[in-house]
Amino acid sequence: MSTRRGASSSGRAGFAPRGGRGGRGDRGSGGRGGGRGGRSAPQRQAPPPQPDIFKHPLGNLVAKITTKDIDLTASNGTLSAAAAITECEYVASYNWMNDSTSTIMAPGKPPLWTPLSVPHQLNEDAGDFYRDPNAARFPSYPIEPAVQAIFKVxxxxxxxxxxxxxxxxxxxxxxxxxxxxxxLFHFTVELIGNTVFFLRKEGSPTELITGVRGFGHTFPEAYTTWEPDVKGSETHQRMVQYKFGGLRFILRFECDGYFNPALPQKSSYEEEDDDLAQALKAVSVSQSLPKQNNSLKIKTGGSEVPQSSIFDLKTRSGKYSQSIDMEQILPLLYLKQIPNFIVAYHNGAGLFPTKDIKVENFEKKIRQWEIDNKSALERLSVLLHKIIEIVKTDECGLLEIYRPSPDYLEIRKQHGDESHVLPLSLRQEWEAAGRHVADEFDSDQASSQEGEGVGLPRDYYSYDFDSDSEDDRDFTACSADDCGYCGRCTY
Incomplete structure (x- = not known):
């Protein structure tokens, strides 16, 4: 008999817990448990955690950027046309594996959307869920798995x-x-090669999402499937690149799942209804961490999934008419360029009627959100350019961003010893991957000038030797330090 999720820890056929599907490191609103599950009664959501400046003390102030600063700069309109996401494409991806040591699989694959043909009542979420699975699973360098996956792919x-x-x-x-x-927030900034890395720094790597209630974890356990080639996965992390504000970004985020219309969604994964109902009642989700060390194991497996097929997912209580706040959802779908969105409403007791599971393509809504929020995106573009300029002029290129107030950001030196976002060997590899292309470009430029003279700049041949202007012919003002000897001053 085939099973849909494999065997549970007790050996009984059913749904094996997918522990890592909990804490969403790139959610921004507290992760999957923080904003996905509707509770059995309306409750006030807990406030987001504040940056812990006692655990992560602040260094000396370098600069302050106020909301007025970026309003004044954005108002000139010079960046208006660039303040939109373009040229988005997949770069690489990886799955965190449920292994005893820190292990990723690249490119991995998101869980497949496999909705139940007959709804069954699910247990409420229970267990511990980490706010940032990348930091929890690899606290020494949480961005390293993403960089390693890029070079692996x-x-x-x-x-x-x-x-x-x-x-x-x-x-x-x-x-x-x-x-x-x-x-409020706090993150590390480091310049490596030509790239400025942002790394969140808001609390302990093993910080838990507290007060998790509802069905925001057990629902995806029941309605999505880790396929055989990525069996044992916990989460799927994805990197895309795009242009925004005249800058090119790589953005990492966690993906809830993907659609594959070419594959059966039910029959090849489901068991008999009675057995399935028993298995579903046993669903529980929790996260277990690998042994902590500085070694990351990288497996090859899975396959690339197109960006057009991935989705984000939320659950809510239909009993209490808990609606989705799209003003919170659309900005994140926009930044991650996720085109599809699923919202599933339950009856207050864990039953999700098929008619109350809404699957929708959000591309038009995302494009409209971009139009409606043009001024905010212009301000974001200005802010990013200001941060990058400050980081690139810093002698170490290693700073922190802290928002202590709604009205301004502080850019500060790191407190104490330097804390890099990547280990030395990987920083060197990232820099070398940029220099290699620059060297090829310089070589091509040199080749294109063959036959034009040795050691002479290309614009030498456009000089007007018939000019009567003394200033045009006087090249003796160049200093010995600057002079590359163009040959003109011998005329």
Whole structure:
């Protein structure tokens, strides 16, 4: 008899817990448990956690950026045309594996959408869920798995034109700042090669999402499937690149699942209804962490999934008419360029009627959100350029961003010893992947000038030797330090 999720820990056929589907490191609103599950009665949502500046003390102030600063700069309209996402494409991906040591599989694959033909009552969420699964599973360098996956999927990947490497949570926090949302935050910034890395720094790597209620974890356990080639996966992390505000980004985020119309969605995965109902009642979700060390194991497996097929998912209580706040959802779908959205309403006791599971393509709504929020996106573009300029002029290129107030950001030195976002060997590899392309470009430029003279700049041949102007012919003002000897001053 085939099973839909494999065997449970007790050996009984059923749904094996997918523990890592809980804490959404790139959610920005507290992860899957924080905003997905509708409770059995309306409850006030807990406030988002505040940056822990006692655990992560602040260094000396370098600069302050206020909301007025970016309003004044954005108002000149010079960045209006660029303040939109273009040229979005998949870069790489990986799955966190449920192994005893820190292990990823690249490219991995998201769980497949496999809705039940007959709804069954689910247990409410229970267990511990980590806010940032990347930090929880690999606290020494939480961005390292993403960089390793990129080079694993494409060994010839060029880093020379990547301006910013970030996650959906951190970029979402900057967007909240320019939109005057109140959430405070704290993250590390480091320049590696030509790329500025943003790394969230808001609490302990093993910080838990507290007060998880509802069915935001057990629902995807029942309605999505890790396929055989990615069996044992916990989460799917994905990197896309795109242009925004004249900058090129790589953005990492967690993906809830994907659609594959070519595959059967029910019959090949389901058991007999009676057995399935028993298995579903046993569903529980929790996260277990691998042994902590500085070693990351990388497996090859899975396959690339197109961006057009992935989705984000939320659950709500239909009994209490809990609606989705799309003003919170659309900005994150926009930044991650996720085109599909599922919202599933339950009856208050864990039963999700098929008619109350809404699957929708959101591309038009996302494009409209971009149009409606043009001024905020212009301010975001200005803010990003200001941050990058400050980081690139810093002698170490290693700073922190802290938002202590809704009205301004602080850019500060790191407190104490330097804390890098990547280990030395990987920083060197990222820099080398940018220099290689630059060297090829210089070689091509040199080849294109063959036959035009040795050691002479290309514009030498456009000089007007018949000019009567003394100034045009006087090249003796160049200093010995600057002079590359163009040959003109011998005329």
């Amino acid at each position: 494409d060994a010839a990947f060029s880093t020379s034109n990547i301006d910013v490497f970030t996650c959906g949570s951190t970029l979402g926090n900057l967007l909240r700042f320019v939109r005057n949302d109140d959430k």
